[in-house]
Amino acid sequence: MPESDLAATRRQFLGFLAASPALALAGTGTGLVQRLLAATTDGASHAQQADLVASATEALSVFDFQAVARQVLPTAHYAYLATSVDDDRMLEVNREGFRQFQLRMRRLVDVRTIDTSVDIFGSRWETPIVIQPTGSNGAFHPDAELAVARAAKAKGHLQMLSTxxxxxxxxxxxxxxxxxxxQLYAATDWTLTEAxxxxxxxxxAAAVVLTVDLQAGSNRLTALRGIRADDRDCALCHDPDQPRAMHTHLDPSSFVTGGRPPRTGPSRPVGMTWDYVTRLKNATSMKVLVKGIVTGEDASLSEAYGADGIxxxxxxxxxxxxxxxxxxxxxxxxxxxxxxxxIIIDSGFRRGTDIFKALALGATAVGIGRPYLWGLASFGQAGVAAVLGLLRRELExxxxxxxxxxxxxxxPSHILRRG
Ligand SMILES: Cc1cc2nc3c(=O)[nH]c(=O)nc-3n(C[C@H](O)[C@H](O)[C@H](O)COP(=O)(O)O)c2cc1C
Structure with a gap:
């Protein structure tokens, strides 16, 4: 498409956005929120974020979807997506980590054919890029996890689903x-967890992934500020009787009776210890993984207590x-x-080079969270598929x-730690 046509499409899209009910939903807090969320821009240079893309296929990197998501989502929902903890600096820490490693490229290899597939527990996946579990996808698009699943199917990706x-x-x-x-957030009551x-x-489901990194809670200030800055009546969307409601008020036991997923947050067992991994392993024929491991010691303990992966x-x-x-x-x-x-790794993966670095260091596969949610919020299934396609193309x-x-x-010889 000629550049002038592209610009016209973009103008049209911006016009559409201005009139969009989604933007109206974002309420009068939009200006405030732009400032509030400016710190959570998560890694792309401003030069690379100048224009909003008008369609999923126009995007050049996953960050193009972040810019659209920020525009179209209601304030509180974008803040939930974007938030880190305290001053949000951990977002940069995750990104800066990749710069600690350099790549050593090899030349004059016949690279006409590339095979990105990986084997995990005897299943072959077309790519090592995994869709990580994220809660409440209905906050980002009406098709929610169904759009994600359809994109995962089309592109041959492993998908984890949140409790x-x-x-x-x-x-x-x-x-x-x-x-x-x-993905399992265990309930205080074992019977409920087991159910x-x-x-x-x-x-x-082929595996259960026990998340263990929120036992102490987390200080998500941007999420809280986003709720304050959002002047809509949240009760309208969070009514549990609405189809695909944000169900923050649902009883976890509804999951057991076959209803919508629960909100187990308040009842997470703060006393959970390593025995829990063994108990879970004994309670299911699914593979068991522990999610939230960040040290060698805990990786060893995961194995010792019966986990099949981390x-x-x-x-x-x-x-x-x-x-x-x-x-x-x-x-x-x-x-x-x-x-x-x-070993599956996530947190801050945004580029093909990031994925390559993890694989060179010995990871089996690499997970993404926010990037596919940016795609989902921007263009539904097409956005998720485009994010997955971009990352795969970059990796190749x-x-x-x-x-x-x-x-x-x-x-391992492809990578070197700085210094
Ligand atoms: C909006 C959002 C919701 C999330 N919900 C869950 C969840 O329900 N369970 C879980 O184990 N992890 C959850 N995570 C963490 C992701 O599984 C994953 O670890 C993380 O998003 C990867 O980092 P990235 O977003 O930088 O790619 C969530 C992350 C985000 C951004």
């Missing part, structure tokens, strides 16, 4: 057309202000695990540049 999703697990598995992994696990297993994660900078990125934690974890179980490009024609050929 606090907006959509029942059976519907998501039907839309994905194959097994997904169920959630049984339901996920009966629905066809997810290296700081909850996308939402768990605590540790000043340590997950990519920097990865080497000690890879060493502790010694190749005996799969780096693999070619590095002379690594398959994931197995991405070597």
């Amino acid at each position: 606090v999703a907006s959509t029942p697990i059976e519907e998501v598995i039907a839309a994905r057309g194959g097994p997904i992994w169920f 959630m696990v049984r339901r996920a297993e009966a629905a066809g 997810v290296v994660s700081n909850h996308g900078a939402r768990a605590g202000a540790t000043d340590r990125s997950t990519i920097e934690a990865l080497p000690e974890i890879v060493e502790a695990v010694g190749g005996r179980m799969p 490009m780096v693999m070619r540049q590095a002379g690594a024609t398959s994931v197995a050929r991405i070597m």
Whole structure:
């Protein structure tokens, strides 16, 4: 499309946005929120964010979707998506972590054919890019987790579904057309936890991913400020009787009886210890993974207590202000695990080079959270699919540049720690 046509399309889109009910929903707090959320711009240079893209196919990087999501989402919802903890600096910490590693490219390899597929627990996935569990996708698009599942299906990605999703697990598995992994926020009451696990297993989930990094709570100030700055009547959308409501007031037991997913937040068992992993393992035939591991010691304990795999994660900078990125934690974890179980890593992955670095350091696969939510908020299923496509294309490009024609050929010798 000629540049003048592109500009016209963009103007049209901005006009549409200005008249959009979605923007009206964002309320009069928009200016305030732009300032409030400016600090959460998460990594792209301003030069690269100058224009809003008008369609999913126009995007050049995942950050193009972040800019649209910020425009179209209601204030409180964008703040929920964007928030980190304390001053939000952990977002930068996760991004800066990648700069601690340099790539060593190899030349004159025939790279006409690239194979990005990976094996996890005997299943082959087209790419090592995994959709991480995120709560309440209905806050971002009416099609919520169904749009994500359809995009995952179209692009052959592994998808994890949150305990606090907006959509029942059976519907998501039907839309994905194959097994997904169920992320578990354990309830204080074991019977309830067990019932959630049984339901996920009966629905066809292949693995349960126990999240362990929110036991101490987290200080998400941007999320709280976003709620304050949003002048809409939240009760209108959060009414549990509405289809795909944000269900923040639902009783967790509704999950057990086959209803919508629960909100287990307030009843998370703060006394949970390593025995819980074994208990969970004994309660299910699904694979068990522990999500939120950031040290070699805890990786070893996960294995010792019966986990089949781990997810290296700081909850996308939402768990605590540790000043340590997950990519920097990865080497000690890879060493502790010694190749005996799969390691999936997330938090701050935005570029093909980020993914390549994790694979070179020994991760099995790499998860993303916010990028696909930016795509979802911007253009629904097409946005999620475009985000997945962009990241895969970027990864393939780096693999070619590095002379690594398959994931197995991405070597420790491709990466060097600065200094
Ligand atoms: C809006 C949002 C909701 C999330 N909800 C959950 C959740 O319900 N369960 C969970 O284990 N992790 C949750 N996470 C964390 C993600 O699974 C993942 O660890 C994180 O988003 C990866 O970092 P990234 O967003 O920088 O890619 C959430 C993250 C975001 C941004």
